[in-house]
Amino acid sequence: xxxxxxxxxxxxxxxxxxxxxxxxxxxxxxxxxxxxxxxxxxxxxxxxxxxxxxxxxxxxxxxxxxxxxxxxxxxxxxxxxxxxxxxxxxxxxxxxxxxxxxxxxxxxxxxxxxxxxxxxxxxxxxxxxxxxxxxxxxxxxxxxxxxxxxxxxxxxxxxxxxxxxxxxxxxxxxxxxxxxxxxxxxxxxxxxxxxxxxxxxxxxxxxxxxxxxxxxxxxxxxxxxxxxxxxxxxxxxxxxxxxxxxxxxxxxxxxxxxxxxxxxxxxxxxxxxxxxxxxxxxxxxxxxxxxxxxxxxx
Amino acid sequence: xxxxxxxxxxxxxxxxxxxxxxxxxxxxxxxxxxxxxxxxxxxxxxxxxxxxxxxxxxxxxxxxxxxxxxxxxxxxxxxxxxxxxxxxxxxxxxxxxxxxxxxxxxxxxxxxxxxxxxxxxxxxxxxxxxxxxxxxxxxxxxxxxxxxxxxxxxxxxxxxxxxxxxxxxxxxxxxxxxxxxxxxxxxxxxxxxxxxxxxxxxxxxxxxxxxxxxxxxxxxxxxxxxxxxxxxxxxxxxxxxxxxxxxxxxxxxxxxxxxxxxxxxxxxxxxxxxxxxxxxxxxxxxxxxxxxxxxxxxxxxxxxxxxxxxxxxxxxxxxxxxxxxxxxxxxxxxxxxxxxxxxxxxxxxxxxxx
Numbered sequence: 214x215x216x217x218x219x220x221x222x223x224x225x226x227x228x229x230x231x232x233x234x235x236x237x238x239x240x241x242x243x244x245x246x247x248x249x250x251x252x253x254x255x256x257x258x259x260x261x262x263x264x265x266x267x268x269x270x271x272x273x274x275x276x277x278x279x280x281x282x283x284x285x286x287x288x289x290x291x292x293x294x295x296x297x298x299x300x301x302x303x304x305x306x307x308x309x310x311x312x313x314x315x316x317x318x319x320x321x322x323x324x325x326x327x328x329x330x331x332x333x334x335x336x337x338x339x340x341x342x343x344x345x346x347x348x349x350x351x352x353x354x355x356x357x358x359x360x361x362x363x364x365x366x367x368x369x370x371x372x373x374x375x376x377x378x379x380x381x382x383x384x385x386x387x388x389x390x391x392x393x394x395x396x397x398x399x400x401x402x403x404x405x406x407x408x409x410x411x412x413x414x415x416x417x418x419x420x421x422x423x424x425x426x427x428x429x430x431x432x433x434x435x436x437x438x439x440x441x442x443x444x445x446x447x448x449x450x451x452x453x454x455x456x457x458x459x460x461x462x463x464x465x466x467x468x469x470x471x472x473x474x475x476x477x478x479x480x481x482x483x484x485x486x487x488x489x490x491x492x493x494x495x496x497x498x499x500x501x502x503x504x505x506x507x508x509x510x511x
Numbered sequence: 512x513x514x515x516x517x518x519x520x521x522x523x524x525x526x527x528x529x530x531x532x533x534x535x536x537x538x539x540x541x542x543x544x545x546x547x548x549x550x551x552x553x554x555x556x557x558x559x560x561x562x563x564x565x566x567x568x569x570x571x572x573x574x575x576x577x578x579x580x581x582x583x584x585x586x587x588x589x590x591x592x593x594x595x596x597x598x599x600x601x602x603x604x605x606x607x608x609x610x611x612x613x614x615x616x617x618x619x620x621x622x623x624x625x626x627x628x629x630x631x632x633x634x635x636x637x638x639x640x641x642x643x644x645x646x647x648x649x650x651x652x653x654x655x656x657x658x659x660x661x662x663x664x665x666x667x668x669x670x671x672x673x674x675x676x677x678x679x680x681x682x683x684x685x686x687x688x689x690x691x692x693x694x695x696x697x698x699x700x701x702x703x704x705x706x707x708x709x710x711x712x713x714x715x716x717x718x719x720x721x722x723x724x725x726x727x728x729x730x731x732x733x734x735x736x737x738x739x740x741x742x743x744x745x746x747x748x749x750x751x752x753x754x755x756x757x758x759x760x761x762x763x764x765x766x767x768x769x770x771x772x773x774x775x776x777x778x779x780x781x782x783x784x785x786x787x788x789x790x791x792x793x794x795x796x797x798x799x800x801x802x803x804x805x806x807x808x809x810x811x812x813x814x815x816x817x818x819x820x821x822x823x824x825x826x827x828x829x830x831x832x833x834x835x836x837x838x839x840x841x842x843x844x845x846x847x848x849x850x851x852x853x854x855x856x857x858x859x860x861x862x863x864x865x
Contacts, residue, residue: 409595412562415582417609417660427612431599481528 327400359457402436543710588657
C-alpha cells in the first residue's frame with residue numbers, strides 16, 4: 214500500500230463544509246461531530262499515526278470555533294451589510310476609529326523606540342519591574358484601564374483636565390492599552406541587533422545619535438512598522454477603556470454595541486459585517502506592506 | 512602615526528577580569544594579542560577602541576592619553592570576526608559610512624571608496640548588499656570600511672576564523688600588505704599559526720593577565736619558561752634537566768631520561784632544552800644503522816590528529832614527549848595507545864633555551 218497523508222484533503226473538505234454550515238442551521242453540530250470522527254478514522258487508517266489524527270481533528274475544531282462566526286455573518290448578512298453602507302453615522306465612527314487608532318499607534322511607537330533601546334541597553338534600572346508596570350494595562354480588564362485614566366483626565370481627576378467625550382480621550386485610552394504591545398515589539402527588535410554594529414559605527418567616527426539614526430533605526434525598520442500595525446489593530450478593537458471615557462464621538466466598537474442594544478441582533482450583525490469588510494482590507498494591506506527583508510538578526 | 516600603549520589597565524567585565532595589563536605597540540607594528548578561545552580577547556580590543564572605559568590604568572594613542580575619549584574621537588577602526596557589515600547598506604554605502612559621518616564631500620567619498628575598493632579587489636561587490644556577498648568578500652568590505660577613514664590603527668578580532676582554509680592565506684597576505692603600508696595593526700587570535708605568520712610582536716594573555724610580551728622571534732624562548740603557556744601555544748617537548756658530560760659526549764638528564772646533546776654548558780647546572788616534535792621519529796622495532804644518537808624506548812599514551820599531521824604522546828621513563836609525524840607514517844606504523852615503540856632524534860635537534 215502506498216503510504217499517503219490525507220491531511221490536506223481532509224482540511225480542504227472541512228473548509229468547504231464551513232461554507233455550508235450557515236445554510237443547514239442546527240444540524241451543523243451533528244455534521245461537525247461526524248466529520249471530526251471521519252477525520253480521525255481516515256487519518257489513522259492511512260497513516261497509523263494517532264498523534265497526526267488528533268492534531269488534524271483538533272485543527273478542524275479550531276476552524277469551527279474561530280472561523281465559523283465570521284463566515285456565518287458574512288454569508289447571511291452580506292446583502293444587509295451593503296445596505297448599511299448608506300449610514301453616515303457608520304462612516305463617521307469608522308473615521309474616528311481609524312483617526313484615533315493611527316494617532317495612538319504613532320504616539321505609541323514613537324515612545325516605544327527610545328524605551329525599547331534604553332531597555333535593551335541596560336540603561337533602565339530594575340528594568341524587569343518597569344517593563345511589567347508598562348505591561349499592566351494589557352493585563353487588567355479594560356474597563357478598569359479606562360477608570361484608571363479617568364482618575365487622571367477628568368474634571369475631578371488628578372490633572373483636572375477633562376478628556377471626557379473628546380477625540381483626545383479616545384486616543385489616550387487607545388494608547389494606554391496598545392503602547393505596551395509596541396514596547397514589546399521594540400524590545401524584541403533591539404534585543405536582536407548586536408551591539409557590535411554600534412561599536413563599529415562609533416569607531417568609524419559616528420556619534421551615538423548618528424549611530425542610532427543611520428544604523429540602528431534602519432535595521433529595526435520592519436519591526437517599527439509591525440509594532441505600529443499591531444498596536445493600531447489592537448487600538449481599533451478597543452471597547453472597554455474607551456467606553457468609560459467617551460461615548461461621543463462613538464468609535465466603531467461602541468457604535469456596533471449601540472446598534473445591538475437599540476436595534477437588535479440582525480442589525481448589529483449587518484453593521485459588524487460591514488465593519489469587517491471595511492477594516493479587514495486595511496489591516497491586510499498594512500501587514501503586507503510591513504513584510505520586508507529581515508536584516509542582521511541573529 | 513599610530514602607536515598604542517596600555518598602561519596598568521584593569522577592568523572587571525564580570526565574567527572576565529583584565530588585571531593590570533600593560534603593553535606597547537609602536538607605530539607600524541603588527542602586534543598579536545594571543546590567548547585561548549573565550550578568554551575575552553575581543554574585550555581588550557573594545558577597551559582600546561574606547562567602547563569600554565578601564566576601571567584603572569591609562570590608554571595612550573600616539574602618546575596622547577585617550578582613556579576617557581569616546582570611540583568616535585580615537586581614530587581607531589575595529590573589525591570583528593563576523594564583520595558586522597551594516598545589513599541595510601550596500602558595499603559602497605558600508606565603506607562610505609565612516610567618511611559620510613565625518614562630513615566628507617560626495618566627490619571625495621567617491622574617490623576614496625573607489626581607491627580602497629580597487630586595492631582590496633572588491634569593486635564588483637560595491638552595489639551588493641552584504642547578504643549577497645561571500646564570506647571573503649564581506650571581510651574585505653569590512654576591512655575597506657575600516658581602512659578608508661585612515662585610522663591610526665586597525666584593531667582586528669579573529670579576522671580569519673570564519674574563512675575557509677583556502678582564503679586564509681590570501682587574507683594574511685592582504686593584512687601583511689596593509690601593515691607594510693605603515694598601518695599599525697593589533698590582531699587578536701587564538702591561532703598560533705596565524706600569530707607566527709603575521710605578527711612582529713606578541714602579547715600572550717591568559718586568565719586576564721599578560722604572561723608574555725615579546726618580539727615574535729623570541730616567543731619560543733619566553734614561552735618555554737612557562738610550561739603552561741608553552742602548551743597553550745602548542746610548543747611541546749620543553750624540558751628542564753641537569754647538564755653533564757659522559758664518555759660519549761655531553762648529555763642532559765631529564766628526570767630518569769638521558770638525552771645526548773651537542774652544545775656546551777657548565778657541568779651540573781640546570782638547563783632548559785627544546786626538542787621540536789617534528790624532529791622526533793617513531794620506530795616500531797629498535798632501529799639499527801641510524802645516525803640518531805638518541806634512541807629511547809617508550810609507550811604510546813595518546814595521539815591527536817590535526818590536518819596532515821598527528822601528534823603522538825609517548826611516555827619515556829617518567830617523561831612525556833611528543834612526536835609529530837605525517838598521517839602516512841602514522842598509518843603505516845599502526846600506532847595506538849599502550850603500544851610500545853622506540854623514538855629517535857638527533858643530538859643536533861636538541862636546542863638549548865637558556
